[in-house]
Amino acid sequence: MDEAIKKKINELIEKNDVCLFMKGTPDAPQCGFSLAVSNVLKHLNVNFKGINVLEDNEIREGIKMFSDWPTIPQLYIKKEFIGGCDIVKEMFEKKELQTKLSEKKISYKN
Amino acid sequence: MSIKQVELEKLIKQSIPDAEVTIKDLAGDENHYSATIKSKIFNGKSKIEQHKIVYKSLKNKMGNELHALSINTEEV
Numbered sequence: 128m129d130e131a132i133k134k135k136i137n138e139l140i141e142k143n144d145v146c147l148f149m150k151g152t153p154d155a156p157q158c159g160f161s162l163a164v165s166n167v168l169k170h171l172n173v174n175f176k177g178i179n180v181l182e183d184n185e186i187r188e189g190i191k192m193f194s195d196w197p198t199i200p201q202l203y204i205k206k207e208f209i210g211g212c213d214i215v216k217e218m219f220e221k222k223e224l225q226t227k228l229s230e231k232k233i234s235y236k237n
Numbered sequence: 238m239s240i241k242q243v244e245l246e247k248l249i250k251q252s253i254p255d256a257e258v259t260i261k262d263l264a265g266d267e268n269h270y271s272a273t274i275k276s277k278i279f280n281g282k283s284k285i286e287q288h289k290i291v292y293k294s295l296k297n298k299m300g301n302e303l304h305a306l307s308i309n310t311e312e313v
Contacts (some may be wrong), residue, residue, distance in 0.1 A: 160305065196285075197292050197299040199308075213308050214284045 132189035139186075140203045143176035144233055148190045149200040160212035161200045167219045171235040172232040173228065205231045239267035240302045245295070252294030253278055255313075263307070271307040278313045 142148050145168065151157030153165045153175070167174045173200055180187035191197055194208050202209040204227060209215060218224035228235045249272070256307050257275040272291070279287045287310040292299050299306065 160307075166254065191300070197297075208285065210285050211288070214288065217284070217309075 128189060128192040129185075132185050133193060136186065136189055138192050139176075140206050141183060141187060143203075144205055144231070146175055147200055147201040148178045148180055148186070148203075150179070150181050151177075153178050154159065156183055158182060158199070160198075163212050164200045164202060164215050167215055167224070171219075171225070171228070171237070173233060173235045187217035204233060207231075240298060241267060242270070245303070245306075248296065248298070249274060249291065249294045253290065257313075263305075270303070271309070273309045273311065273312040274278070275311040275313050277313045279310050282298070283311060295301070 134222070147153075147164060147168065149156060149158075149161035149165060156162035156165050162169055165177065178186065180190065187199070190199070193233055194201055196208070196211065198211050200212055202211075209218070209227065209229050215224060218227065225235065225237065242260050242262055246260055249258050250256055253274065253276050255276050255278070259273040261271045263269040263271055274291060278290060282290075288308050291308050291310060294304075295303065
């Protein structure tokens with residue numbers, strides 16, 4: 128993939144401990160799946176950065192290659208790809224997401 | 238931008254022959270589906286790897302002909 132886009136994505140996930148590539152913004156998600164992940168993070172009071180891929184087509188297409196994952200949203204925690212909507216929801220329900228946040232030393236509230 | 242439910246099921250089974258597939262057309266528009274897939278192929282793999290196997294079975298349809306697919310994979 129394009130090195131410049133790769134660098135841009137790397138910078139985003141380095142700068143933001145919890146980084147959600149999504150359609151729309153955390154305040155106004157533009158897709159049900161992005162809404163769901165955003166709501167899980169809000170519910171846990173996690174401080175996260177939403178990257179609106181609808182505003183940047185290079186990132187929208189680039190993140191799919193970067194993660195080898197064809198859909199949006201995509202959640203990164205401390206540079207680790209966690210998954211898309213189904214995985215994040217399932218991890219939340221099984222408390223695995225909370226465990227992951229603790230392991231990564233990200234503060235949250237139950 | 239749509240795909241028939243039977244075609245979706247066929248694609249998954251082509252790549253994952255032992256798959257037990259249950260598909261629901263969530264909105265009745267051939268564009269928003271949920272799929273529950275049980276297979277031995279998922280055993281011992283992470284959720285990310287499991288979902289990637291499903292995405293790969295759909296070739297490049299995900300995000301193109303197929304707008305939304307909620308995936309639930311189960312080990313056997």
